Amino acid sequence: MFRNLFKPKAKPAAASTGGRLVYAVGDVHGHLDALDPLILTIAEDALASQPAERPMLIFVGDYVDRGPASAGVVERILGLMRETAFEVRTLKGNHEEALLQFLEEPSFGATWADFGGNTTLASYGVQPPAQRTDTEAWIKASEALAEALPAEHLEFYRNLELMIEVGDYAFVHAGVRPGVPLSRQSEKDLIWIRQEFLTAPGRFEKIIVHGHTPMEEPQVLPARIGIDTGVYATGVLTAVRLDDTGPRILQARARRAAAA
């Protein structure tokens, strides 16, 4: 009779993607040499998984800056969109915001250069100014970038998403502000937030899958999954595979040594 009172608690169900097979790729930062092998690993995994529906391939942003092949990374993602193996979805990172801001406001170039913008300019064949304070040179560089950017790339940067929700998961670039509903998060928080999000106690409305703050190891936690492993410093690019059985980490290493 008492047995009913002490029934063991049902094991909590694994978080769900609504039956969908989903892959999310961390911050690529111009490292096509790590993206290519990771895409291969994901494609093999997807083939072996025999999903009922076309798998989703989500990128969490920060395609450009720091690594040597920013333009090449965007070109590769556009290629994946043209193919139909995956439903490709792309989030906006703070580095893409910086690129767009530089096109509007050339004087921002000096700031952008401080966090890796010069490598993006170079990847589009634009010579970065020799002196970071040379206003005239930044105006010329901004005009040169506008000219060098293929229309498809500009459209790509302008149409990036801020949040993608799939089942029990929400994918964003940086994180979310604790205590604010997902539907009311600000763009600034979604692409820039760090400590207030990373140290927040408890859970959010959904499990947040994010990049932006590099960690040596991917972080698979009850409240969030961090997949930025700082490829430009570690040489390791990380993705997470999600379905109704839970998360699994997939990684690839850059072929060339990581830039210092």
Ligand SMILES: [Mn+2]
């Ligand atoms: Mn970022």
